[in-house]
Every structure is written in structure tokens, then in C-alpha cells.
Amino acid sequence: MRINLEELQHQREALDNIIHNFPLLDDVNSQDKNGISATSIYANPLIQYAGQESAFLDVKMETGTGKTYVYTRMMYELNVERGLSKFVVVVPSLAIKEGAKNFLTSAYARQHFSQFFPNKQLRVYQILAGDFAKKNGRYQMSADLEQFTSAMTNDKNTIHVLLMSDKGFLDKASSALFKDHYDVSLITSARTPAEAIMMTRPVVIIDEPHRLKRDGKSYSNLLKRFKPEMIVRFGATFPEKPKTKNHEIDYYRSSGPVYDLDAVRAFNQSLVKGVEAIYPTLTNPDSAQYKITKLSAKSVTFKSRNREYEVNIGDSLASVFNDNNFDGDIIYEGSKKLSNDLELHEHQTLISGTFDNSYQELMLKILIDEHFDKEQENFFREGYQVKTLSLVFIDHIPSYRDQNGWLKQAFERLLNNKLDDLIRDYQVKTDELSQSYLDFLRTTKTSLNSDIQTVHGGYFAKDWGEPDDSAVASERDDILHKERTLPFKNEKGEWNLRRFFFSKWTLREGWDNPNVFVIAKLRSSGSDNSKIQEVGRGLRLPVDVKGNRISNQEFYLSYIVGYDESNFADTLQGEINQSITDDMVLGEPISDAIIQKLIDLGTHGKTKRAVQNTLADDGILDDDFNVINVEGLRQLLPKVNGEKIKKRPNGVKQKNKIKLNKKNWDKIKNLWLTLSKRYMVKYEDLTTMGWLLLLSDILQNDILQVQHSEQTRQRLTKNDDLSGVLTLQATNEEYLETSIGKLTYGEFIKRIAMRTNLSIQIVHQAFSEFLPEFVQNKMESGRQLSDYFNESSVSSFVSEFKKRFDNKFATLYRYQALAFDASTSIWDKSKQEFKDEVDANLIGQNESHEVLIDETVTLYEGPSVRFDSEVPELDLLKQKYKPQVTSFGKLPKSAIKIPKYTGGTTTPDFVYSVNGDLYLLVETKADNKRHTDDQIVDIQSKFFKQVMQDKVIYKEAHKINDVLKVLEKLND
Structure with a gap:
């Protein structure tokens, strides 16, 4: 196919400006500074x-x-x-x-x-x-x-x-x-x-x-x-x-x-497609957010719901977080990358529900629906037809390239279902164009299910090593040579079926195709790339089957992202509009972009020089056309006075590490030889009848539900006030029932068993006794029982189970020491000694330089102290203690890993060594405690009572006197 190029006005303006500013020939010097003759027959003049x-x-x-x-x-x-x-x-x-x-x-x-x-x-x-x-x-x-x-x-x-x-x-x-x-x-x-x-x-x-x-x-x-x-x-x-x-x-x-x-001018003058971002809401109500607070090649620290989790190389996210919404066994491979190839960066937030394969399938379904909505519109448009293409960014190449990769299988299954629906619709239509499209669909389905399908293809960096006659090389060349995928039929009159492209990072920059109308990013890229760069792969205006660029109508690019990037459209809008406000710099020349917007407004002249002269007369510019009145300039462009990003306050740069005062830590080494052991929670056995009664009670609470999906569509639109600013229009589309997330009964029971640590037999027995009653009394008419076996029902059951377990079985467990040590933030288990330093943020998020450090007893070297709350933590750090206190300090997170029956571990806040052989461990809490705070206190109290017996005194403290009274009693 031949693309018909045009000489466009904005391109002509660019060329004129380049030639005007390009230096003239040097007619004075006979050679350049490198000694090359000005008339060399091998060189430019x-x-x-x-x-x-x-x-x-x-x-x-x-x-x-x-x-x-x-x-x-x-x-x-x-x-x-x-x-x-x-x-x-x-x-x-x-x-x-x-x-x-x-x-x-x-x-x-x-x-x-x-x-x-x-x-x-x-x-x-x-x-x-x-x-x-x-x-x-x-x-x-x-x-x-x-x-x-x-x-x-x-x-x-x-x-x-x-x-x-x-x-x-x-x-x-x-x-x-x-x-x-x-x-x-x-x-x-x-x-x-x-x-x-x-x-x-x-x-x-x-x-x-x-x-x-x-x-x-x-x-x-x-x-x-x-x-x-x-x-x-x-x-x-x-x-x-x-x-x-x-x-x-x-x-x-x-x-x-x-x-x-700039982007504003390109969008407002319809030189590129408009953009609408679409993201599906989470189907799993138990999804949690995990923000990366620290990242290194060997470990990642996440924070969620005021808790911190350290994930080391080889650790499973589902295991560390106790969150099975991380579908599959996703582990941290090191070098800032997960096993699914997702690259991590600091301050990134992972939402567990978006890692569930069913959520990815939902995004694929939206991609396919969007594609065929646009494909039908472009196929049946007046004038020449337009071929519709879609691009999918993925993070795990084997999931697409492997024959049995879940992504490939899910995509082809969903695409087959969509083709069946469309073929059924068009079979009853008799007009010639509909019959032609029906043939296109049928040929697509036939190819999709053949040994060598040509409907979708991938392009990845390693594809350059494939033989030129391979199927992979054919996919690569089709994608890189855009003219191959733009016509509906090849020179033999056969349908050109390739219209779904898959890539990882390779196509994120530099490549584009004018007929890409849908882009889906299945998981966050984890990069700081410009949002405009990302959507740029499909911004170019489309061409029809004759190769003509279409500029006389408005087109929109659908950009599908996950819920973890639900602010995508806001970020894109801010990035586009930022170019306007950033050009208003005091003492700098006024930009051509702002002048163009004033010309569009028609209030200050029709040429660049006229606008500059008018602004100079109004005291906005000086005689050299530099900006001398930023606020006045802002007022001329309505709604362009957005807030700038606030500068970070100046202050003392916080250290990343704090050294341990090893001589004082050695005073509590005997305590640590016991506490560094790895412990597990062992539940007291409950009878089968007891478990069944609990599960039966849970099932009476409308646990089974039909899974629905909702998606939000955000479209960037032009403003009528000619300010140039793009505004955001968001619509929440109706809940749509979907087969995504549906499970077979066996998989449904298996997932519940896995996420509750119950036996499959007990879960199956409980449902076997419950389902006949559900079908008779509660199941909606017209429904199949299989409609209720899905991810949402699993999550509802697990959530309710955790609540009931919390209330009924919180005391029915004990701690059992294992035969090996736990790896903690301060204890080197290989050397059986304390580490030299610890991450400062593990001790506390706040820092004070006003506390005088008593190096004879404190656990850390100065000159500052770290803490999370002023009351009572900072008060305890400021306190002068009697000589009986031989060492004390705030414990880093994960210094003691006490297993919680709800999952994860907990560590007290303070440790005191009294007279060298008795220890006080303190958990500080605010007066307005939550239920989870009570849980932590109960867990820590039970642990120390069982494991340490009379060698440790444990105390919950709301104020400094709660601790001082205990110390006074110990001194007596």
C-alpha cells in the first residue's frame, strides 16, 4: 500500500523556521578548525x-x-x-x-x-x-x-x-x-x-x-x-x-x-487524534494497595495500611503480604524486577487485584470490544474504508509467546467469543457491505484457529535473532512496516487479517502507526516515561485504504489502563496543559505557543509582532519582549493559572542509615538469642463439625454473587473559551455482567481452601450442604448456579471468614519454635551477631536533633533520634532514666518477627534492659485505638508470655507514665 503524503501547514511552518534560523555559508574561512578545507569534495560546505x-x-x-x-x-x-x-x-x-x-x-x-x-x-x-x-x-x-x-x-x-x-x-x-x-x-x-x-x-x-x-x-x-x-x-x-x-x-x-x-496546539487544532482513557474498576473487593517505600537490587519494602513488608529475592508477594489476590506465584527476582518482568520503581503502588489474571482478562475483553466498535465504524464509514489496528503492551513475554501462555490463550478465547457474537449478528444482514464484513470476520476466525494464525502478532527486542522466514519474523516485519497492515486486502485479493500487535517496551517510543485506534497497557510500565510519549504510538491521524490522511473529522484513541493507573487521564491532561503555564517565566521571552493562543483569541493582533507590541504597550512584556508581568499574562488566558508543583522545603537531609551502638546491643544479646528463633503459629485442632458450623454461618450472609464489571471512560476535550487548555470529561459506564472471573466448581472450592488454609474436603462439604437451599430459595430466576462461582464470591467468602475467625479463634493458637533463625532487620543470623547499621526509616519516619543522646545506654549512635509519634515515643526518647536502665531504645520494624494469626509479623516499639537480666518490651498506642491495634497488643502479650515467661515484662503504653511506673516498680 502506498501512503499519500501531503504538505501540511504546520510542517511548512516548521521548515520555514528551520531554514530561517539555519546559519549561512561561511565565505570567509578557507578551512574549519579541524583543518579540513572549506571546499573538500568529501565534506559539506x-x-x-x-x-x-x-x-x-x-x-x-x-x-x-x-x-x-x-x-x-x-x-x-x-x-x-x-x-x-x-x-x-x-x-x-x-x-x-x-x-x-x-x-x-x-x-x-x-x-x-x-x-x-x-x-x-x-x-x-x-x-x-x-x-x-x-x-x-x-x-x-x-x-x-x-x-x-x-x-x-x-x-x-x-x-x-x-x-x-x-x-x-x-x-x-x-x-x-x-x-x-x-x-x-x-x-x-x-x-x-x-x-x-x-x-x-x-x-x-x-x-x-x-x-x-x-x-x-x-x-x-x-x-x-x-x-x-x-x-x-x-x-x-x-x-x-x-x-x-x-x-x-x-x-x-x-x-x-x-x-x-506543543501538545495543546496539536490537540486543539485536531492535528492528532483525541484521547480517551478507559479503566475497569476492581472486581475484587479485597484488593489492597502496596506502596514501595524502599527499593534495592536485593529487597523491596512495601507499605500498606500502616504496615511495612520486606520482600527479599525469592520471596512470593502472596506469601509475604498474605494476599492471594496476587494470582500465580509472583516473586521478587532482584534487580528491581518481579518474576512477571514488571520493573519496579520507588513510590510505585501495586494493587493486588490488578495482578489477578481475571483482571487482566477483563482488560483484554475491553480491548477487544473497543477494537471491534471502532473497526465496524471505520469499515462502514462514508467514503473510503479505514483499517483498524490495536496495540497491547505486556510485561511478560512468555505469557504471549509460549504456545500455552495464559495471555495468548485468554486473548484467543475472548477473541473467538467476540467473533462468534459478531458473525451471528451479521449473518442476518443481507446488504453487500455487511456480507463483505461477515466474510472478513469468518476468515479471521478460521485463521485464528489454524496452525499459523495471522490475526495478531508480537514485536519484542529479541525477535531480531529469529530467522527471516519464521512466523515471528513475519509478525515483526508486519508491525515495523506499517504499510503492510493498512490495507484490508493484499495484492492477491486475500484479506489482510493482522490487526492486533503485542509488545513489551520496544514499541513505546519512536514507532507509531496511523491506524492504531486502541492501546491497552495490561500492567503499569513502572517507568517515568512521558504519558504523551506512551499514547503517541496511536496519535497520528488515520489513513484510508487509498493511503489518504483523513483530517476532516474527529477521531479518538482509546487508551485502556489498569486501576493502578486510574489517574492516567489526569496526568496526561496536566502534562499537556503544563506547557502553557511553564512558558510564563519572568524575565524570559514570551513563547510562540502563547502568542499563537493570543492570535487564536483574536484580542491582541493577528501576527506575532502585533501581539508582542500590544503586550509591551500593556506592560506585560518589556521592549525586548521578555515577560515582566506573569500574573497579567495569566489573566489573558482563561483557566491557565493552574498551581505549580510546590518546591520541597529546605532542611537537613535525613540519613539513610543509622549505626547501632553495638556495646549496648550486646547487653541484650541473651534476649536476642531467644527472639531470633523462627516461630510459627500452630492452631489447636477444631472438630469437623465445628468448622462446618462456622462455614455454614458464613454462607448465610449472601456470599454468592454474580460478578459484574464497571469501567470509567475519561475523554480529553477542547475548551470553548479558546484558552487552549484541555479539560477532562469522565463517565462511569453501567455495570456490565461478564464471564471474566468465572471459575469451575472445582477451581472455586480450591481457591477458597487455599486462601483460608481449610481442607478442600471441609469446604466442599459445607457447600454441598448449602447449595440445594440456595438454588431453591435465594438464586435469582433465570440464573445458572455456575454464574455464582467466580472471583467476587471467593473474595467475599474469604473476607467474611477472616472476620469470623478473628472473633472466634483468636485465642485458639500457640507458638512453636522452629529449628532455624529468622532473618530480621538487626540480627545477622549467619554471624549470630547484631548488624552494624539499620535503615533509619525502619526506626521512625520523623527525626529530631534536639534530644541529647546518652551514649552509655542508647542503642544507636547520634546525633539525632528517629520516632513515629511525639506521644509517647519522642517523650520516651527524651526521658532521663535511672542507672538501673542499662540500655534502651526504639526497635526497628522487623527487629523481632512475631507471627500474627492474621498473617504477617509484628514488632514492639521499645526495649529496656533493667539491671542487665530483666527486659521490658513496650508497644506504644494512641488513645483512639483501632480493632487491629488491640489485636497486635494481644498477639505480642501472648507471645512473650509463652516464649519468654518471666524474663520479659510486656507493657502497652499510651503515655510516658505508663512506662515510668513499670520501671519504678522494677527498681524497687
């Missing part, structure tokens, strides 16, 4: 300000608005205007490189540019990973690089473009580009490939500059080794200046980009 970063150019264009088109046409126009013919295009990834190569070499692009430059040809060279390999004992030279550097520039009609990724070539000192061990003679006196490139005096184009930051190795080597006479960066987002506190963007020129097509 010498330009003014060559190599000066302050003269380099930035072009900011929103994703999907045609950056590749603009920089390609820029090369043609610079060849005509300045005689430049040697260009190097540097990209940060293989996917972006393939996309650029496909465009630069495509027949449709060449035909389009030949209209404007009939005698010009653009020749593309590329550097590949194996180009410099050693063969027969001799190092090879890249043929493409040799041809690029030795191409003569006296052929005025040929433009030479070297395309390369920075990965492996510019990001390390050992790059083949910097070595001089090649037998091939390069141009003139060049010793290395990089020096040969430098001698062409190239103009470098950087695509996606936020990935090639100026303080990074790739950029540094690019500047030093290639010594380009000009760099032009093209991107939707640019990096921040390093080591700046006010998030200042790192542009080459103080005036900013020479062209700035």
Missing part, C-alpha cells in the same frame, strides 16, 4: 558558527505530527538552499531506526518529494551491529560507512544520509567507530571510522532528544568524535537541564525551539 552549540537548533513537534517528514524534507531544502549533502541521523533504538529507514527508503516518500525536488535523490546508508566483525583474522570495515564518507559532494543532486543508533556505537569507549585497526584506507588521513565521519563535516539530526541527553556518553562522544558543524534535534519532549532545581528544559538556544508545536 563550511557554515557560519560551525560546531557552536549555541547555534544548534531544536524543533519541538508533538508525536504524530510528522517529525520524520519534516527532517527528511529539511535535508532536501538544505541541499537546495545551502548545498549541504552529508547528514547523519542518530536514533536511540532499533525500532525508531527501522521506522526512520522505512520512511526514508519508501517509494511513497520518494515519489512525494520528487514533486518538489525532481532532480534530487536521497541515498541511505546504515551502520549495523555486525559491520565491524573480525573475519579471517582481519577487522572488517562497514561498507555503507565507507561509501558514505567517500561519497563526493560535487554531485549536487545526491543527498547522503547515514542512519545509526547510538546503542553500541556512541555509548561506550570501546566502540568499533573509535578503533584504528582496519586495513581499509578511509578518506584522506582518517585513522578511525569516527574521524572519517568527522571529515565529512556532517549535519547531525537527533531523533527523540530526551533519550540522548547532553550530559550523557552518547551525546558527548557524538560531539567530540564526529564534530558536526550543526545539530538539529527533533522531539516531542526534551530533557531537563542537569542539576537544575526548577525543571528547566535543556534547549540549545535561550529563546527555545525554533519551532514549537
Whole structure:
């Protein structure tokens, strides 16, 4: 299929600004600073300000608005205007490189540019990973690089473009580009490939500059080794200046980009698709949130409901959290990654219910429903048809690639169900177009269930190692060559069925396809990538089956995320609108984006100069058109005066670690030799009849329920006030009954047994006795009993069981010591001694420098103390104790791991050593205690009474006197 390119107004504006700001030829100097002749037949002509970063150019264009088109046409126009013919295009990834190569070499692009430059040809060279390999004992030279550097520039009609990724070539000192061990003679006196490139005096184009930051190795080597006479960066987002506190963007020129097509303008002028975010609400009411408070390669600390959990390498989340909503045995593999390939970052929040495979299936169902809603709309649209495509980001490649992977199986099962429904609907329609669509659906179903299906495909980084004739390579090439997936039929008249793409991170940047109408992100990416970058894969306006870009109607991209990213649309809206408020900087030039918005308002003039003069007359700008009245400027643009992010208050930087005062810890070592043992909770046996009575009582509380789903749709829309700001419209769509989450009876009973530690036999017996009564008296008419066996019913049962167990069996357990030690926050079980230091936040979230440290008794080295509450914790730390107290201090979390019958562990807050052989352990509580606080006190009290007997006194303290009275009695 041939895509019909157009010359669009915003692209023409960008090109005009680039050419206007591009330096003229240097007619004064006979050679450049590297000694290369200004008239070298291998090099570009010498330009003014060559190599000066302050003269380099930035072009900011929103994703999907045609950056590749603009920089390609820029090369043609610079060849005509300045005689430049040697260009190097540097990209940060293989996917972006393939996309650029496909465009630069495509027949449709060449035909389009030949209209404007009939005698010009653009020749593309590329550097590949194996180009410099050693063969027969001799190092090879890249043929493409040799041809690029030795191409003569006296052929005025040929433009030479070297395309390369920075990965492996510019990001390390050992790059083949910097070595001089090649037998091939390069141009003139060049010793290395990089020096040969430098001698062409190239103009470098950087695509996606936020990935090639100026303080990074790739950029540094690019500047030093290639010594380009000009760099032009093209991107939707640019990096921040390093080591700046006010998030200042790192542009080459103080005036900013020479062209700035920001997100607001792109959305408001309908240069890209609109965006609506959709997320399903949680089907599991027991879902809990776990926020990462500390992250390292070896462990992760989560906080949930005022409790902290430490997850080490190999630990199962379901086990540590006692939360079986983490479907499957997801473990922490280390290096900040879970076993499902999810990359973690600090402050990230995991919601257990979103890790249940049934929730992922629900997202897949929404994806499929959204896809076919848009597919039918685009197939039956007036005029030419539009092929509809969808993109799915996943986090675990084997779940899709493996033949029996759950994701692949779930997707194909749901897709088959949807196709059956649609085929049934269209079988009764007799018009020609409906019959054509029916054939499309039937062919899709046939292929989906064949040995080699062509309906969906994946693209992952490792796919480059697959043979070119493999099915995986076919999927990869279809996705990378967008023109392959845009027509409905191939040249043989056969249906082109590929329309669902799966990827991990590889397609998150640089790649796009104009006909992607739905994107689903099955789990949080765990990255800080721009939300605009993420949705950018489907922002480009679609093309019809004739290759024509459609710009005369409004299209929306559906972006499906999980409940853990339910603020996605808010974040996206804020990021888009932020560009307006960020441009209002006191003392800085007014941005072109704000001027354009004032032109749209029509209140200050119709041209840039007219607006600047009017604002200067009004005291908003000075004579140099710098902003001198920010608030006045805000008032001109309604609803643009949003709050800025508050700066963090200045203060003392808190330490990450606190040293243990080892001599005082050694005073309580005998206590720790006992407490460091691993203990387990052992329940007293209950008769079968007792368990059945409990379960029967639970089942009478409307436990069984039909599972429904609700989804929220948030659409970014334009404001009528012409302020340029995008607003958010959210709608909660009706509860929809779904088969997602349904379980067979056997799986239903098994899940309840697993999550309650009950035997399958007892659970089955309880349900066998209950179900006949339920079917007769409580089951809704028209329902099947199987409708009630689902995830929601499991969660309701488990939740009610925990409540009943809490009330009835809280005392029916005892502690049993195991034969090995527990790993705690302060005890090194391998060395059988206390650790040297501990994480400060495990001791307390607050810090005080006002407490005088008595090093003879305190457990930590100063100069500050850590605490969670002022009353009574800080009061206890300030207190001066009598000599009988030989050591004391606040215990870090997980210092003693007392198992709780409700799951997890607990640790008291304070420890005191009195006269060297008696210990006081204190749990501090506020006066307004919750039920869970009482549980903790009861658990700790029972543990110390059973395990330590008369060697430990345990006390619950609400105020300092509660502790002092006990100490007084012990001193007596």
C-alpha cells in the first residue's frame, strides 16, 4: 500500500523556521578548525558558527505530527538552499531506526518529494551491529560507512544520509567507530571510522532528544568524535537541564525551539487524534494497595495500611503480604524486577487485584470490544474504508509467546467469543457491505484457529535473532512496516487479517502507526516515561485504504489502563496543559505557543509582532519582549493559572542509615538469642463439625454473587473559551455482567481452601450442604448456579471468614519454635551477631536533633533520634532514666518477627534492659485505638508470655507514665 503524503501547514511552518534560523555559508574561512578545507569534495560546505552549540537548533513537534517528514524534507531544502549533502541521523533504538529507514527508503516518500525536488535523490546508508566483525583474522570495515564518507559532494543532486543508533556505537569507549585497526584506507588521513565521519563535516539530526541527553556518553562522544558543524534535534519532549532545581528544559538556544508545536496546539487544532482513557474498576473487593517505600537490587519494602513488608529475592508477594489476590506465584527476582518482568520503581503502588489474571482478562475483553466498535465504524464509514489496528503492551513475554501462555490463550478465547457474537449478528444482514464484513470476520476466525494464525502478532527486542522466514519474523516485519497492515486486502485479493500487535517496551517510543485506534497497557510500565510519549504510538491521524490522511473529522484513541493507573487521564491532561503555564517565566521571552493562543483569541493582533507590541504597550512584556508581568499574562488566558508543583522545603537531609551502638546491643544479646528463633503459629485442632458450623454461618450472609464489571471512560476535550487548555470529561459506564472471573466448581472450592488454609474436603462439604437451599430459595430466576462461582464470591467468602475467625479463634493458637533463625532487620543470623547499621526509616519516619543522646545506654549512635509519634515515643526518647536502665531504645520494624494469626509479623516499639537480666518490651498506642491495634497488643502479650515467661515484662503504653511506673516498680 502506498501512503499519500501531503504538505501540511504546520510542517511548512516548521521548515520555514528551520531554514530561517539555519546559519549561512561561511565565505570567509578557507578551512574549519579541524583543518579540513572549506571546499573538500568529501565534506559539506563550511557554515557560519560551525560546531557552536549555541547555534544548534531544536524543533519541538508533538508525536504524530510528522517529525520524520519534516527532517527528511529539511535535508532536501538544505541541499537546495545551502548545498549541504552529508547528514547523519542518530536514533536511540532499533525500532525508531527501522521506522526512520522505512520512511526514508519508501517509494511513497520518494515519489512525494520528487514533486518538489525532481532532480534530487536521497541515498541511505546504515551502520549495523555486525559491520565491524573480525573475519579471517582481519577487522572488517562497514561498507555503507565507507561509501558514505567517500561519497563526493560535487554531485549536487545526491543527498547522503547515514542512519545509526547510538546503542553500541556512541555509548561506550570501546566502540568499533573509535578503533584504528582496519586495513581499509578511509578518506584522506582518517585513522578511525569516527574521524572519517568527522571529515565529512556532517549535519547531525537527533531523533527523540530526551533519550540522548547532553550530559550523557552518547551525546558527548557524538560531539567530540564526529564534530558536526550543526545539530538539529527533533522531539516531542526534551530533557531537563542537569542539576537544575526548577525543571528547566535543556534547549540549545535561550529563546527555545525554533519551532514549537506543543501538545495543546496539536490537540486543539485536531492535528492528532483525541484521547480517551478507559479503566475497569476492581472486581475484587479485597484488593489492597502496596506502596514501595524502599527499593534495592536485593529487597523491596512495601507499605500498606500502616504496615511495612520486606520482600527479599525469592520471596512470593502472596506469601509475604498474605494476599492471594496476587494470582500465580509472583516473586521478587532482584534487580528491581518481579518474576512477571514488571520493573519496579520507588513510590510505585501495586494493587493486588490488578495482578489477578481475571483482571487482566477483563482488560483484554475491553480491548477487544473497543477494537471491534471502532473497526465496524471505520469499515462502514462514508467514503473510503479505514483499517483498524490495536496495540497491547505486556510485561511478560512468555505469557504471549509460549504456545500455552495464559495471555495468548485468554486473548484467543475472548477473541473467538467476540467473533462468534459478531458473525451471528451479521449473518442476518443481507446488504453487500455487511456480507463483505461477515466474510472478513469468518476468515479471521478460521485463521485464528489454524496452525499459523495471522490475526495478531508480537514485536519484542529479541525477535531480531529469529530467522527471516519464521512466523515471528513475519509478525515483526508486519508491525515495523506499517504499510503492510493498512490495507484490508493484499495484492492477491486475500484479506489482510493482522490487526492486533503485542509488545513489551520496544514499541513505546519512536514507532507509531496511523491506524492504531486502541492501546491497552495490561500492567503499569513502572517507568517515568512521558504519558504523551506512551499514547503517541496511536496519535497520528488515520489513513484510508487509498493511503489518504483523513483530517476532516474527529477521531479518538482509546487508551485502556489498569486501576493502578486510574489517574492516567489526569496526568496526561496536566502534562499537556503544563506547557502553557511553564512558558510564563519572568524575565524570559514570551513563547510562540502563547502568542499563537493570543492570535487564536483574536484580542491582541493577528501576527506575532502585533501581539508582542500590544503586550509591551500593556506592560506585560518589556521592549525586548521578555515577560515582566506573569500574573497579567495569566489573566489573558482563561483557566491557565493552574498551581505549580510546590518546591520541597529546605532542611537537613535525613540519613539513610543509622549505626547501632553495638556495646549496648550486646547487653541484650541473651534476649536476642531467644527472639531470633523462627516461630510459627500452630492452631489447636477444631472438630469437623465445628468448622462446618462456622462455614455454614458464613454462607448465610449472601456470599454468592454474580460478578459484574464497571469501567470509567475519561475523554480529553477542547475548551470553548479558546484558552487552549484541555479539560477532562469522565463517565462511569453501567455495570456490565461478564464471564471474566468465572471459575469451575472445582477451581472455586480450591481457591477458597487455599486462601483460608481449610481442607478442600471441609469446604466442599459445607457447600454441598448449602447449595440445594440456595438454588431453591435465594438464586435469582433465570440464573445458572455456575454464574455464582467466580472471583467476587471467593473474595467475599474469604473476607467474611477472616472476620469470623478473628472473633472466634483468636485465642485458639500457640507458638512453636522452629529449628532455624529468622532473618530480621538487626540480627545477622549467619554471624549470630547484631548488624552494624539499620535503615533509619525502619526506626521512625520523623527525626529530631534536639534530644541529647546518652551514649552509655542508647542503642544507636547520634546525633539525632528517629520516632513515629511525639506521644509517647519522642517523650520516651527524651526521658532521663535511672542507672538501673542499662540500655534502651526504639526497635526497628522487623527487629523481632512475631507471627500474627492474621498473617504477617509484628514488632514492639521499645526495649529496656533493667539491671542487665530483666527486659521490658513496650508497644506504644494512641488513645483512639483501632480493632487491629488491640489485636497486635494481644498477639505480642501472648507471645512473650509463652516464649519468654518471666524474663520479659510486656507493657502497652499510651503515655510516658505508663512506662515510668513499670520501671519504678522494677527498681524497687
